[in-house]
Amino acid sequence: MMQWREGVVDRQIREWPGAVEYAVRLTSAEDTSSEVRALAYTGMVGRPEPGDRVVLNASALLKGLGTGGLAFIVAVPDRLPADAPDSPGHIVKARYTPQQQMFLAVDEQDSLHHHVLRDAESLEAMPVVVADLHSALPAIIAGVRRTQPDAQVAYVMTDGGALxxxxxxxxxxxxxxxxxxxSITVGQAFGGDHEAVSLHSGLLAARHVVGADVTVVVQGxxxxxxxxxxxxxxxxVADVLHATHVLGGTSIAALRVSGADPRSRHRGISHHSTTAYGxxxxSPAIVPVPASGGEMAALVRxxxxxxxxxxxxxxxxxEIGTEGLLDALRQSPVKLSTMGRGLEEDLAGFVVSAVAGVCAAERISAR
Structure with missing residues (x-):
């Protein structure tokens, strides 16, 4: 069940494209002394300002779930945002919820790219790297760039995590x-550079609209x-690999690995990977593993x-060589973190993700 709270925006903490994080002072009778961090998606609720009264969804925050310790701003009731410019799109995502939105999908009839996707049938052997955790994304791309610095990489975000x-x-x-x-958001996920109705059309858009050399598919x-x-x-991830195979792509299954997770079922190759891939x-898939790297690499092999x-x-x-990968990972423009552990705390997980990227890059020229 949803747990509602009211509050007043105190100050902005930080922002990035499509989202602003605020400090919000709760004003409910039982919470008058509480301050929480709250996230506003500007495309959904506009841009709150200090002093604005806001309505919050605090369910995950109050439960202590791993959502970044955030409440979410549902509305600024005293100052509604202006309507977005009219769009020909009619694809609804977050369907039949109070937060549903309408988008122009890359594959629908009014899209400039409809004729391309109407006729597209193949990924033309494009490497598609599939991973379990969102945190694998920058490490995979670091591996791609280590081998092919100029490769065009598309990101397809599925709806298994954040929408x-x-x-x-x-x-x-x-x-x-x-x-x-x-970026391409598929299924119920939304907010990418392109929206797609299905995983299959999202993959085809990555190849034929974006012109990607490599596509990485990971949930939010x-x-x-x-x-x-x-x-x-x-x-x-198994469904993504099936779709890649059906569309004639090169399927690359990145392993979820940890050398530091306290849960035994995730040490070495996680049971998530052994269940999904085993x-x-x-359908067939390539599974890259590090050719060197000590005891953990040997265990993974x-x-x-x-x-x-x-x-x-x-x-x-x-088996993929790991030469230069640590330097490549350290050059990531974003912080590397998986389940709260950084690069040096759980090196194995990031290296195994990076070797999947190297494997994909080595197959660009082979297409």
Whole structure:
């Protein structure tokens, strides 16, 4: 159930494209002394100013969930934002909720790109890297750029985590630095440079509209896990690999790896990857692993070989050299963080993501 709060904007903390973070003083009778951080998506509620009364969704904040410790501004009731300019788009996302919005999708009839996607049938062997956690995104691209610095990289965001792309400060920073050529939000996710109705049309748009050499597909921030074999949002990586295979792309499955997670089921290759690639996946995929790197790299290679033997899919385990990858990761324009751990705290996870990027870059010229 949604938990509502009222408050008054005290001050702005920071902003990035599509989002502004504020300090908000709660004014509900039981919360008069409380101050919270609250996020406003400017495309949805406009741009609140200090002194504005705001209505908040505080459910996740009060539950202590991993949403960045934020409430969300639902409305500025005393000063509604102006209507957006009229658009021919009619694709509704966040459908049948009070927050539903209408977009011009890249694949719908009124789009300038409709004729391209109407006729597109193949990804033309474009490498598609698929990962479980949003935090893998900058590391994968660092690996791509280590091998092909000028590669055009598209990011396709699925709806397994955050729906608004603006929630991701990482995407904002990667775009500003030129590491991402364009973003595409598919399904119920929204806010990308292009909207697409389906994962399949989003992938085709990455190749034929954006002109991507490599596409990275990862859910938005805020993955869901329940500690059960199948109850986690990252299982959808198998669906992405199926779509890539159907469309004639080169499927590259990035492993979720950790050398520091306190939960044994995520040490080495996470059970999320072994379930998705070992049980849910039915189409062929390349699985990159580091060729060197000490005990953890050796463990990953051993686990990957076992995964290949037991998987229902045809997995091609490919060893990738790690030379220069640490420097490449340290040059990331955005902070590297996974489950609260930085690069030096959980090096293995970022390196394994980066080798997936290297693997993709090596296959650009092979197309």
């Amino acid at each position: 608004p792309l603006a929630f991701s400060r990482a995407v904002a920073g990667l775009k500003e630095a030129g590491w991402i050529a364009a 921030p805020g993955n869901v896990g329940t500690g059960t074999p199948w109850g986690y949002s990252g299982v959808a 049980k849910a996946l039915l 051993t686990q990957a070989a076992k995964l290949s033997e037991t998987s229902r899919a045809d997995l091609d385990i490919v």
